Amino acid sequence: MTVTDSLIDELVDKLRELPDGTEISVYKLIEMCGYDAKKLAQYGGLADVCCDLRKAARRARITLGWFRNTDTALDLPGQVPFIIRKNSAYNECPFCGSRNTARILYGMPAMDEELEAKVKAGKVCLGGCCVTMFDPKRYCNDCGKEF
Ligand SMILES: [Zn+2]
Incomplete structure (x- = not known):
C-alpha cells in the first residue's frame, strides 16, 4: 500500500x-x-x-x-x-482558546535586544536546537501548553 x-x-x-x-x-x-x-x-x-x-x-x-x-x-x-x-486563527491556543501565545523559535538564534524584548513580552519562546517533525510552533502564555 x-x-x-x-x-x-x-x-x-x-x-x-x-x-x-x-x-x-x-x-x-x-x-x-x-x-x-x-x-x-x-x-x-x-x-x-x-x-x-x-x-x-x-x-x-x-x-x-x-x-x-x-x-x-x-x-x-x-x-x-x-x-x-x-x-x-493560527496563533490561537487549541487547548484554552487564548490568543496570548508565543512563537517558538528553534535553533540557536543570536540573542540581541530586539529578540530579548520579544521573549520578555511573551511573543517569542526559545525552543532549543533539537528539531523534529512534531515540534510545536507556538507556546501558550496562559495555560503553558505547546502546540
Ligand atoms: Zn492555552
Missing part, C-alpha cells in the same frame, strides 16, 4: 467530519477511514502520511495541534496525538 493523494483526501474529509477539538492520532484516523494502519506502518508509510496530511489539512484550514512527545513509546510517526482545530 502506498501513500496516495486519495488516501490523504479521505483523511482530510474525516478531519472535517470530526468535531472541533477531537483528540486523535494519524494512526487512528487511518483506521477510521478503513485502511490498515499497521500495514502502512510496517512499510514505513506513516511518516509520509503525517507530512502530507499536515500540508493538506492546512490547505483545508484545519489546524493539527500536535502534542509534544513525552512518552517514548509513542515516539512513532502517526502515533503522536493531536487536537483538531477548524478555521482557528
Whole structure:
C-alpha cells in the first residue's frame, strides 16, 4: 500500500467530519477511514502520511495541534496525538482558546535586544536546537501548553 493523494483526501474529509477539538492520532484516523494502519506502518508509510496530511489539512484550514512527545513509546510517526482545530486563527491556543501565545523559535538564534524584548513580552519562546517533525510552533502564555 502506498501513500496516495486519495488516501490523504479521505483523511482530510474525516478531519472535517470530526468535531472541533477531537483528540486523535494519524494512526487512528487511518483506521477510521478503513485502511490498515499497521500495514502502512510496517512499510514505513506513516511518516509520509503525517507530512502530507499536515500540508493538506492546512490547505483545508484545519489546524493539527500536535502534542509534544513525552512518552517514548509513542515516539512513532502517526502515533503522536493531536487536537483538531477548524478555521482557528493560527496563533490561537487549541487547548484554552487564548490568543496570548508565543512563537517558538528553534535553533540557536543570536540573542540581541530586539529578540530579548520579544521573549520578555511573551511573543517569542526559545525552543532549543533539537528539531523534529512534531515540534510545536507556538507556546501558550496562559495555560503553558505547546502546540
Ligand atoms: Zn492555552
